[in-house]
Amino acid sequence: MNNADDTQFNSVVLPNLDSAYRLARGLTGNAADAEDVLQDACLRAFKGIGGFAGGNARVWFLTITRNAAFTYLARKRPGSLLLTSNSEEAERALDTAADEAPTAEAALIAQADSAALERALASLPQPFREILILREYNDLSYREIADMTKLPVGTVMSRLARARALMLRALAPESLRKTAP
Amino acid sequence: MLNAALDGELDAMGMAAFEAQCECDRELAARYGQSVALRNALRHHAAGQIAPAALRDRIAGLAARARTEGAATPAVKVLPPNATGSRLALVASIVCAFLLGALASHLATLWTAKQPAERLAMLLVDDHRRALLARAPIDIESTDRHTVKPWFDARLALSPNVVDLSAADFTLVGGRADVVDGLPAPTIVYRLREHLISVTALPATRMERAPADAVNGYEMLDWRDGGFAYWAVSDVPRADLERFAAAFRAAQSANEGSR
Numbered sequence: 001m002n003n004a005d006d007t008q009f010n011s012v013v014l015p016n017l018d019s020a021y022r023l024a025r026g027l028t029g030n031a032a033d034a035e036d037v038l039q040d041a042c043l044r045a046f047k048g049i050g051g052f053a054g055g056n057a058r059v060w061f062l063t064i065t066r067n068a069a070f071t072y073l074a075r076k077r078p079g080s081l082l083l084t085s086n087s088e089e090a091e092r093a094l095d096t097a098a099d100e101a102p103t104a105e106a107a108l109i110a111q112a113d114s115a116a117l118e119r120a121l122a123s124l125p126q127p128f129r130e131i132l133i134l135r136e137y138n139d140l141s142y143r144e145i146a147d148m149t150k151l152p153v154g155t156v157m158s159r160l161a162r163a164r165a166l167m168l169r170a171l172a173p174e175s176l177r178k179t180a181p
Numbered sequence: 182m183l184n185a186a187l188d189g190e191l192d193a194m195g196m197a198a199f200e201a202q203c204e205c206d207r208e209l210a211a212r213y214g215q216s217v218a219l220r221n222a223l224r225h226h227a228a229g230q231i232a233p234a235a236l237r238d239r240i241a242g243l244a245a246r247a248r249t250e251g252a253a254t255p256a257v258k259v260l261p262p263n264a265t266g267s268r269l270a271l272v273a274s275i276v277c278a279f280l281l282g283a284l285a286s287h288l289a290t291l292w293t294a295k296q297p298a299e300r301l302a303m304l305l306v307d308d309h310r311r312a313l314l315a316r317a318p319i320d321i322e323s324t325d326r327h328t329v330k331p332w333f334d335a336r337l338a339l340s341p342n343v344v345d346l347s348a349a350d351f352t353l354v355g356g357r358a359d360v361v362d363g364l365p366a367p368t369i370v371y372r373l374r375e376h377l378i379s380v381t382a383l384p385a386t387r388m389e390r391a392p393a394d395a396v397n398g399y400e401m402l403d404w405r406d407g408g409f410a411y412w413a414v415s416d417v418p419r420a421d422l423e424r425f426a427a428a429f430r431a432a433q434s435a436n437e438g439s440r
Contacts, residue, residue, distance in 0.1 A: 014241060021232035035236050042240045043275060047282045106211075109218035117226050135188065136223040137230075142190055161184045167223075168215050 005049050012057040013045050019058055019138050020065040026133035027069040029122055033076070041068035062138060063148050066130075112171055120170035128163035135160055183209065187216050298389035299396075301361070301412075306399045308359045308368065309379040309414040319355035319370050329356045333367040341367050341382030341409050344432035351378065351425055371425070378415040378425055385410050395419075402426045406433055 024034035
């Protein structure tokens with residue numbers, strides 16, 4: 001490993017640790033797993049730093065982190081990952097359910113505590129949670145998310161809309177949800 | 182539209198249109214309010230998640246540790262028979278990954294250190310082959326060295342030795358301008374029977390030496406003289422190329438002696 005690579009690792013990876021940590025937290029759902037994922041992602045980034053051709057360092061490192069998270073989840077919790085083929089089905093199934101259900105009021109959402117948000121996030125199917133996290137935790141644009149996930153921008157947009165609808169529904173108070181049709 | 186507005190993916194026109202729509206659609210306005218609240222809540226939640234200092238330190242030390250561990254004797258981690266879970270396996274695999282990574286990069290460094298000469302050889306062979314494929318292997322055709330040398334002078338402001346080797350059966354064919362690493366490189370072309378020999382004059386500051394073996398079937402020889410490093414490339418047998426180089430150098434020194 002030469003010094004140029006060290007320097008590049010320091011300038012490409014280290015400034016983006018928090019962002020990557022958030023992504024890992026969001027994808028795995030807990031802090032301990034996130035640490036393992038991030039460590040693995042850093043190793044991968046360290047080995048691959050020579051292949052970093054400039055451009056957006058944050059997106060480059062987040063892509064590696066995302067891959068590391070999926071590898072980790074596939075090994076540790078097989079079955080927790082919804083693959084793309086059945087995510088389309090999930091999308092269709094959710095279409096009917098989510099739309100008419102009542103959602104939490106803005107004021108209520110603003111007060112939602114971390115635990116409630118985590119629960120709501122955990123209730124989302126993986127493909128929807130992922131897009132929402134890339135957007136809200138990592139502040140990536142539609143185009144960046146599309147490039148990273150290899151999805152069409154239209155799919156990114158529809159999943160994001162769906163993820164938000166599901167979140168709003170999950171955050172609605174119990175009493176409201178019971179009366180839902 | 183609502184999501185695009187929320188995510189700042191609308192242009193000014195689109196945003197104005199969306200706001201106008203919200204004015205008259207109370208339900209849309211309410212949903213937009215909810216979505217904004219959700220976004221703010223999520224962002225606030227995420228802002229609290231920062232990589233723990235201990236993890237940050239571990240990672241910051243990654244580069245330095247990989248270097249020193251790579252240099253040390255590879256430590257083989259033995260897993261306890263009851264392998265207290267995947268955690269240990271993970272640690273071991275990380276250590277292995279470190280060592281492998283360090284080894285690979287070390288080999289890569291060794292390999293690239295050997296690169297320049299090979300790369301230059303390939304470059305010159307390619308130039309030679311391109312010249313053979315082209316309609317004319319030369320830019321200036323002349324058997325007269327007093328035509329070829331001034332041509333280089335005028336074109337490239339470089340003036341390598343152009344010698345007459347017809348006594349040794351090598352006929353001067355002409356010259357062409359190659360480009361090596363972005364710099365013009367005068368190339369003199371000779372003919373032996375039906376074979377062409379390209380002699381490229383590179384700055385003598387280049388430290389590469391020609392490979393002892395043929396590159397893609399082409400023999401190469403190099404020598405230094407009068408501020409140039411000459412590289413000869415040809416498909417003639419190596420013995421012929423050696424004879425050519427000897428004749429070239431002899432004529433070269435004779436030239437300088439007669440001046």
